[in-house]
Amino acid sequence: MPEGPEVRRAADRVERAIAGRAATAVHFAFPHLKKYQKRLAGKLVLSVETRGKAMLIHFDGDLSVYSHNQLYGRWYVMARGRTPKTNRSLRLAIHNGERSALLYSASEIDVIAASKLEAHPFLAKLGPDALSRDLTEDDFVRRVREPRFARRQAHALLLDQGFVAGIGNYLRSEILFVAGLHPTVRPGDLAAEEQRRLGRAIRRVTARAYRTGGITNDLALAKQLKAEGVRRAEYRHHVFTRGGRACFTCGAKIERAVMNSRKIFFCPRCQPATGPRKQGGR
DNA sequence: TCTTTATGGTGAG
């Protein structure tokens, strides 16, 4: 169940397994993609790119395999010919002499000419990747003030893949906590220093999630709680899924709400809706 | 064994 950091980790595994050598065979489960099997067989795999939650496997000869895991897709990297113990349905397989990269359950798979990537309906809409360095703090300040983003509330803005790509529902809650911002603030209204702080939080939290495989909480604290026998779900995040429990930072009761049809969690004390932080707004 | 939920996204209205 992936957000940008998890997709990038999967891409790393796939890249290690198949990039830099020829794919001996490629298999697609979807009938309309079968015609590409022959065209891709024997081709060198150049690289495995991610853009937000989308993955692109670039083949020599101008074709790229696009995939989006949505909620359910899952990559497995196996020794060639082995299959994972699962009841999932295989949707895509890329083999070489030693390994197989297998994508199960995903429904969004396509083959795109590399020259047409920028015209792809989903890719074309994506903002800069949260994991990349494409967006400096000053770039971020400018972006958040663009008319199309300036009036939006933070909770909605962070889920918009056209604003920054790769943030999903757990990162949204966690980034806002780290930035100290209430979900309903309008980032466009904030002072530049707070806008920079939000930009930094986006980068820091996604980078940490990438490094740790999804732990966004303070690492020392997470480690300590783990050592005390606390379950992963309980120490993983600052606020996400922790509704009704005490904030690790201030002890206040974490609140749970639904925004954009998705659950969001925040600390009412660490993320005040109004107060000193709001100077500069409105 | 049933029901609910999930870290996503689209398209209709």
Place this chain on the structure above:
DNA sequence: TCACCCTAAAGAT
């Protein structure tokens, strides 16, 4: 804003 698609796992019964 809602219904819907994809599918698995957790929770309820």
